[in-house]
Structure formats: C-alpha cells, structure tokens
Amino acid sequence: MTTVAAYAAPAAKAPLERTTIERREVGAHDVLIDVKYSGICHSDIHQAREGWGEAIFPMVPGHEIAGVVTEVGPAVSRFAVGDRVGVGCMVDSCRECESCRAGQEQYCTGGGMVGTYNALDKNGEPTYGGYAEKIVVDENYVVGIPEGLGLDEAAPLLCAGITLYSPLKHWNAGPGKKVAILGMGGLGHMGVKIAHALGAEVTVLSQSLRKKDDGLKLGADHYYATSDPRTFEELAGTFDLIVSTVSVPLDLAAYLALLKSDGALVNVGAPEEPISLNLFSLISGRKTLAGSAIGGIAETQEMLDFCAEHGFGAEIELIRADQINEAYERVLASDVRYRFVIDTSTI
Template sequence: MTTVAAYAAPAAKAPLERTTIERRAVGEFDVLIDIKFAGICHSDIHQARDGWRPGTFPMVPGHEIAGVVSEVGPGVTKYAVGDRVGVGCMVDSCRECDNCKAGLEQYCSGGGPVWTYNGTGKDGQPTYGGYSQKIVVDQDYVVRIPDGLSLDVAAPLLCAGITTYSPLRHWNAGPGKKVAVVGLGGLGHVGVKLAHALGAEVTVLSQSLRKKDDGLKLGADHYYATSDPKTFEELAGTFDLILNTVSAPLDFAPYFSLLRTDGSMVNVGLPEEPVQIVLQTLFGNRRSVSSSGIGGIAETQEMLDFCAEHGVGAEIELISAEEINDAYERVLSSDVRYRFVIDTATI
C-alpha cells in the first residue's frame, strides 16, 4: 500500500478538501502512474453532489487522468517506466461477457465496468480517482498518450474526447454528413473539433451567439442560437446527426424536427432530472433518438491517436488544487472555456 495526497469530498455536497488515500501495492499486471494532470468533468460534480445516485464517501473524483508510468508489475508487457499514459472512466470490467470481448468494456454486462472513482473494485474496496498524486491500474485499462499531445490538453480527452468521438464514429460522421453539436461546453467544444477533423459539416446549436467566434475557430461551419425560433424553421430537416452534449433537460421535439430522414439525435449529456420524449415527434421521417457512453479501451486509444494526428486537444484552463471548489461553481455557471484541468503537482 502507498499513501498519497488527494482532494476528496468528505460527504455529499461538501466542499472538496485535501486528504490522503491508500493506493494498492503494484500487482503483477499493474502500472503505477504519477498523475500530472486531471480534468474536471461535469460528471464529477454530479457525483460529488449525489446528483445521479447516492455516492460513496469520501469521494476522490477525476476520470480524465494523464501522467507518467513510474513502476510496473513483473507481468506487464504493454508499458514501461517513463511512458506517457492516460486513464479514463473505468479501470476494470468482467473481461468475459460478449461486450467486453467485443472491445465494448464500457457496456460490460458481467456486473458492469469498475468505474475509476465512486465505484467498487474487484477487491471490494472503493475506487478513488484522479484528483490525487498517483494511481495504480491494470495495464489493460491504461492507454498511451502519443508524443504529439501535451499531457495537459490530453487529460480531458480521456472522457470528453472519447464521449464525443465514439458516437461520431458509430454514426459515421464524415465527408458528406451534416452534424449538429448542441452546447459548446466541455464536451461540445471537443465534439466540434472532432467532427470537423472527421470531415463533417459542423453546426453548433447554442442558447445564444455569445460563443459564436469561439465555435467557428474550433471548426464549426455554422453557429445558431436555439433561443431564436427562426433557427428551427431555417434548419428543419437538415442534419444526419445531432450530438447533444447538454446535461440539462431539453424540449426534444424542436430538435427532432431538424433531423433528415433516418437522422439520429444522440445524447451524451446526462441530466439529473427525468426527460420526456413524445414519440409522435419521431415518426415523421424514421428519425431516432439514442445515447452513447464513453468508449472501449481500444477505441479510446484510437481516439488519442486520431487527435495526435489531427492536432486536436482540449481548450483548457489550468488550475491549482486549491481552486477546485471555485472551479465547480464556475462550471455550473458555464464560466469556463472550456475545460478545467488540475495541475496535480499542487495537491
């Protein structure tokens, strides 16, 4: 066991505070990672404040982890000391179900994946995330960060990147396809960059035009305000794919009207409140509504390699650990462009 410093929420809705946690000894197939940077995801706030379900406390959030390998177990073949690596939303799964064997570990049906934090490991112990100095992870749930990506801008890709890349790939975003991204926040800004890099024609749908200049610089071809009713009239029947990154309930019907025949609206933001869908609004042109959850380990590596090749990284604001609580409030106020990343040397 190794004692490391971390920032944890001692109870639901309580401010995060500096503490220490125990990391397991490095096992045969484990790697010990010195965490350099950890992104702040909106889901960290949902979970630290019991927004989705009752959490396990004390809770150390963080599943956007970038660092350097400092020790490997005797059976490790994939990584060596000094390698630049990342850890995303999960650190294990059953490895035996059909989904795990298909590289869809995020949809593990053998008890579900072991989440990087606010979860329970196979040893029965709670998992602690990336707001900490070190983490021990099985080599099969670690990914390599290519040299073309700086660790700080790569960290958010371990959640925001794969969360948007996976549905864009699955629904074949690319040349000749029209993609709309709803919301230009932590998820949405990466989604715009990725959809543009994949060759799609990209439109941002945001509440206002306040971030229009940013959206166009990030790769959007068009930018519309959803607060303007004319937007839904002008864009009716336009999109092959709508990627909804907003974690608040929406009135879905107007958005469904923007889909072409056989178009899909895919939701990657997860509101705390139930949402209502009126089926009649989907019937007209064989439209569909779906969702997508992160991606498997192989697809996450594919995403990182793609980002390195195309120069895609998150737009970040680097903060010290003592600024985490203020950062949470700023995320809730949409006062970040576009992802907070913790310099874990400050923990």
C-alpha cells in the first residue's frame, strides 16, 4: 500500500478537507498514475452531499483525471512509464456480460461498472477518486491523452466530453441535423463544441442570454433563452435531437414540443427529484425520451482523439486544492466558465 495526500469529504454535506488515503500496490495489469489535474463535475457535488442517495465516506471525489504513468505492472501492454493518460468515471466492470463484450462497460449488467469513487472494488474496498496525488488503475480502464491536448484541458473530457460525445454520435448528430444543447455549463459547452465539429446545426437553449457570446464563439449557430416564452413558440417542431445537460426538473412536454417527428430528447443531466410526464407528449410525433451515461473505454479514446484532431479541449478555470469548497458553491451558482480543474500539485 502507498499513502498519498488527497482531499476528501469526511461525511455527507461536510466541507472537503486535506487527508491521506491508501492506494493499492501496483498489480500485474495496473498502472500507477501521477495525477496532474482533476476536473470538478457536478456529480461530485451530488455524491458528496448524498443528493443521489446513500454514499460511502470518507469520499475522495474526482472522475476527470489526467496524469502521467510512473509505474506499470509486469503484464501491462498498453502503457509505459511517461505516457500521458486519463481515467474517467469507471475503473472496472465484470468484463463478461453482453455490454462489456460490446465495449459498453458503462452499462455493465454483471454487477455494474465500478465507479472511480464512491464504489466498492472487487475486493470490497472503497474506491477513491482523482482529488489525490496518485491513483492505481487497471490498464483496461485507462485511456491515452493525445499530444495535441493539454492535460489540464483534457481532464474534463473524461466525463463532460464523453458524456456529450456518446449521445451525439449514437443519435447521429452531423450534417443536415438540427441539434439543441440544453444548458450552457460544464457539460453543455462541450456539447456545443462536439456537435459543431460533427457538422450539425447547433442551437443552445439556456435560461438566459448572458452566455450567448461564448456559445456562438464555441460553435453554436443559434442561441435562445428558455425564460422567454416566445422561444417555445418560435422553435416548435425544429430539432432532430435535444441533449439536456441540466440537473433540475424540467417541463419535459415543453421541450418535447420542440422536436420534429421521430426526434429525440436525451437526458445526460440527472436531477435529484423525480419528473412526471404526460405520455401524449411522446405519442404525438413518435418522439423519443431517452437517457445516456458516459461511453465505454474504446469510445472514450475515440472522443479524445476526435477532440485532438479538431483542436479543442474543455474551457477551464484552474484552481488550487484549497479552493475546492469554494468551487463547489460556485458550480451550484452557475459561476464557472466552464469547468473547474484542480491543479493536484497543490494538494
């Protein structure tokens, strides 16, 4: 076991504080990663505050991890010391179920994927995330970060990037398709960049117009305020695909009305409260209401290569570790453009 410094929530809703944790020894298929940067995802806050249900404490959040390999196990074949790598939302799965065999480990049905934090590994030990100096991960759940991406701007791609890339690819966003990104935050800004790079006509639907200039700069063709009732009149029946990144309950019927026939509203944001729906909103127009998680390991690598090829990472604000609690409050206040990233050298 190796002792490393980390920032952890000691209990639900408690401020994160500096502590130490134990990392396992490097096994045959493991890589030891010197964490350089760790993004702050809204889901870190949901889990640290038990918004999604009972959690495991102490909790070291962080599943947007970018770093450098410093040691490899004797059976490792995919990585070498010095490689630039990333770790996202999962560090293991059953590897045997239909989903895992199809490269969709995020939908593992053989016990579920093992989360990078707030989960139990196959030995029954809690997993600890990227708000730490180092992490040990099986090579099969590690991806390479292309040289064209800075590690700091690449870190949020391990969750925010793949969470948008996967549904945009699955629902065929591209030339000739009208795509709306609902919410202009850490997830949404990546949706704008990716949908634009895929060749779709991109519209941002945001509560207000205060981020309009940013949205247009990042690749949006249009930008509308959802607080204006005229938006829903003007855009009725417009979109092939809407990807919702918001984590608060919505009037789903209002947004389903913005779809063309056979259009899809895909949720990647996860509100803590249940949402009701009149099914006639779906029946009229043969519309689809769907959800999407992250992508599998192969698709995550594809996404990183795609972002590097198109010359973009996340828009970030770099912070020190002692600013994490302040950053959490700013995320809740939508006061970040567009992803906080922890410089883990400050832990």
